[in-house]
Every structure is written in C-alpha cells, then in structure tokens.
Amino acid sequence: MIYIIKALFFDLDGTLLTSKRKLSGKTKTALKTCREAGIKVFTATARPPLLSKMLDLTTDEEEILQDGGVFYNGGCICCNNNKNFTFLPEEIVSRSIGVINLYGDANLAIQMMDEKHSFRFSLSDNDYKLWGVNKDELISFENLKYAHVIKIVVFSPWDILPDLCNKLNDVVGTMANVYLTGRGDFRSIEIVDKRINKKLAIDRLINLCGFNHDEVAVFGDDYNDMEMLKGFKNSIAMGNACDEVKSCAGHITLGNDEEGIHYALSDILKLI
Numbered sequence: 001m002i003y004i005i006k007a008l009f010f011d012l013d014g015t016l017l018t019s020k021r022k023l024s025g026k027t028k029t030a031l032k033t034c035r036e037a038g039i040k041v042f043t044a045t046a047r048p049p050l051l052s053k054m055l056d057l058t059t060d061e062e063e064i065l066q067d068g069g070v071f072y073n074g075g076c077i078c079c080n081n082n083k084n085f086t087f088l089p090e091e092i093v094s095r096s097i098g099v100i101n102l103y104g105d106a107n108l109a110i111q112m113m114d115e116k117h118s119f120r121f122s123l124s125d126n127d128y129k130l131w132g133v134n135k136d137e138l139i140s141f142e143n144l145k146y147a148h149v150i151k152i153v154v155f156s157p158w159d160i161l162p163d164l165c166n167k168l169n170d171v172v173g174t175m176a177n178v179y180l181t182g183r184g185d186f187r188s189i190e191i192v193d194k195r196i197n198k199k200l201a202i203d204r205l206i207n208l209c210g211f212n213h214d215e216v217a218v219f220g221d222d223y224n225d226m227e228m229l230k231g232f233k234n235s236i237a238m239g240n241a242c243d244e245v246k247s248c249a250g251h252i253t254l255g256n257d258e259e260g261i262h263y264a265l266s267d268i269l270k271l272i
Contacts, residue, residue, distance in 0.1 A: 005215060005234065006038070006040065006211050007039065007040040007041075007206060007211050007215060007216045007217075008031075008040065008216075008218075008219070008265075009042045009043070009044040009069065009070065009198075009202055009216065009217070009218045009228070010041070010042070010043055010044060010219045010261070011044055011045055011198075011219060011221060011222065012045040012047060012051075012055075013045070013046075013047075013182070013186075013222075014221040014238060014240060014241075014256055015221045015225075015238050015260075015261070016043075016261060017055070018256055018257050019256065019257050021055060022055075023061055024261075024262075027261045027262055028060070028061065029262075030261060030262045030265045030266070030272050031064045031261075032064060033271075033272045034265065035064065035067075037271070040067045040209070041065065042068060042069035042205070043065060043068075043069035043071070044069055044198045044201075044202060044218065044225075045069070045070070045071055046071075046073045046151070046153075046224060047071060047072075047132075048071055048072060048115050048132065049071050049078050049083065049115060050131075050133070052132075053129070053132035053133075054130060054131065054132035067079075068080070068081075068205075072111060072151040073151065073177070073179070073190060073196065073197060073198060073201075073224050074086070074196035074197050074198050074200055074201030074202075075087075075111075075192050075201075076150060077201050077208075079205055079208055079209065084204075085113050085150055086150070086193050086195060086196045087113070087147070087193065088150065088152070088191070090146035091175075092175050092176050092193075093110075093146040093149045093152065094146055095172050096152050096171070096172055096176070097152075099167050099168055099171050100154055100168075101120075103160055105156070105157055106120070106154050106155075106156070106160060106164060107119060107123075107154070108120045108152060108153060108155070109152070109153040110139070110141075110152055111150050111152070112149050112150060113148040113150065115132070115133070116139055116148075117131060117133045117138055117139065118138060118141050119138065120141050150192070151190060151191065151192050152189075152190070153188050153191075154168075154189040154190075154191075155186065155187070155188040161187060161188070161189055164189060165180045165189050168189065168191065174194075175194050176191050176192065176193060177191070177194055177196070177197060178190070178191050179191075179223050179224040181222050181223055181224050190224060197224070197227040197228070198220075198225060198227060198228040199227035199228040199230070199231035199232075200227070202216065202218065202228055202231075213232060214234070216234060217235070217269055218231075218232045218234070218235050218236070219235075219236045219238070219253075219261065220235075220236075220237060220241070220245070221238040221245060221256065222241070222245060223244075223245065225237075225241075225245060226244075226245055226248045229245065229248035229250075233250055234269065235248070235249045235250045236250070236251045236253050236264045236268060236269075237249035237253070238253060238255055239258060251264070251268050253268060
C-alpha cells in the first residue's frame with residue numbers, strides 16, 4: 001500500500017528555525033505550498049504554546065503554524081484549539097527542585113497549565129519576552145504549588161548542567177524523562193513526565209486526526225527528538241544534528257541554516 005504524507009511535525013529550535021530563531025523565506029514558501037495541498041503542519045517542540053510571543057511571529061507565520069502540535073516535549077497536545085496536558089507528579093517536582101536548589105547558580109523555570117510560569121531567579125525584561133511571558137503574570141517561586149506542573153527547565157550556567165543532569169537522573173530518572181539539550185547561546189535540562197515524549201504525543205495527536213503512521217513525517221535535531229525520529233519511517237534529521245541523533249532518522253537533510261527544511265520537502269519527501 002502506498003501512503004501519502006498528510007501531516008508534518010517539526011521541532012523548532014535547530015530544525016524549523018534558523019540559528020537566528022527565524023523562519024527562512026524558502027521554508028515559509030515550502031510550508032505554505034504543503035498546507036495548500038491539504039497537508040497539516042504541526043510543531044513538535046519543547047516550547048510552550050506561546051510561539052507568537054516567544055518568536056514574535058508575523059500574521060503570515062502564525063497562519064502557517066495554526067494547526068497546533070506537540071508542546072513541552074509532549075506535555076501538551078494542541079489540536080482544533082483544544083489542549084490536553086500531562087502533568088509531572090508532585091513528588092517528582094519536589095525532588096527535582098530539591099536537587100536543583102543545591103546548585104546556587106542554576107536558574108529554573110517551572111512551566112504549568114495555561115502557560116503559567118515561575119522562575120527561581122528574576123530575569124531581565126527582554127529575557128521574559130523570550131520566554132513569552134509577562135513579568136506581572138508570573139507565579140512567585142516561594143508560593144509555588146506543585147500541582148499542574150508540566151515541565152521543569154534548568155538553565156545557566158552551562159558548565160554545571162552535565163553534572164546536575166546526572167544528579168537529576170539518579171534521583172528522578174526512573175520516574176521522569178531528563179534531557180540535556182541545546183547548543184550555542186541557550187542550553188538546558190528539561191524534565192517531563194516519564195509517560196511522555198514527542199513520539200508518544202504525536203501518536204496521540206495523529207490518532208485524534210485519523211492519520212496512519214506512514215502518513216506522517218517528523219523533523220528534528222536534538223536529543224529530545226530521538227524518540228520521534230526512531231518512531232516514524234518518514235523521519236528526517238537536520239544536517240546540524242549530532243551523529244547520535246542522525247543515527248535515529250531515516251533520512252538526513254541539510255542544516256537549519258542551509259535551507260534543510262526546503263530541501264527535505266522537495267528532494268527527500270518530494271512534496272513540493
């Protein structure tokens with residue numbers, strides 16, 4: 001049986017976005033062509049559903065990404081304007097924060113239902129904008145309640161993150177997925193419930209939409225993309241991904257700064 005691609009799932013940072021965190025002109029044109037052909041364009045990202053604020057999207061770009069997708073590494077599925085969340089158990093949140101607090105310089109973001117945020121240390125006004133949140137809407141870290149936490153993000157400084165990641169894996173690794181991700185100017189540890197990852201969340205979303213596995217193509221570049229790259233036949237790793245991530249994918253495209261998305265859609269999947 002021959003299957004036609006009906007849905008595309010894109011990681012954002014390092015994949016759909018350039019290193020300047022923008023959609024290139026050729027990428028936008030390619031995605032518009034796919035959507036005009038009836039192909040759904042979904043995100044599969046660690047980010048929350050605050051893309052317009054975080055990335056300062058134009059109206060044109062918002063339209064391209066309006067189908068929804070997988071957020072918080074699978075902690076939220078957004079489809080047809082409905083959101084479905086998977087929460088971290090309160091015990092995991094408590095244990096994780098306890099370990100992180102042993103590292104005096106480690107800032108962390110607690111990401112909750114309805115895109116509520118709490119930070120251990122204050123950020124600059126510009127940094128709050130990059131997180132897509134307003135300072136006056138934050139939840140106080142001192143008054144934080146552990147219910148409805150979806151994801152914990154630990155960031156800055158980089159040199160302590162590998163050791164901290166190992167400690168977190170020792171303490172909560174049997175009950176949570178702990179990822180060391182990123183490159184360049186933002187690297188982080190991400191903690192989500194053990195029952196979720198991008199692949200499992202995509203499974204749930206395509207089941208809601210009635211798509212077959214072989215009707216889906218997925219794109220990624222980082223460690224938190226490995227499950228979805230392994231889980232789909234039509235999987236594409238970016239040229240800027242490390243070899244371990246590339247080994248999980250069915251295909252390799254060009255880098256995110258080399259029009260890798262356009263190349264994959266035209267030369268690998270032959271959709272445009």
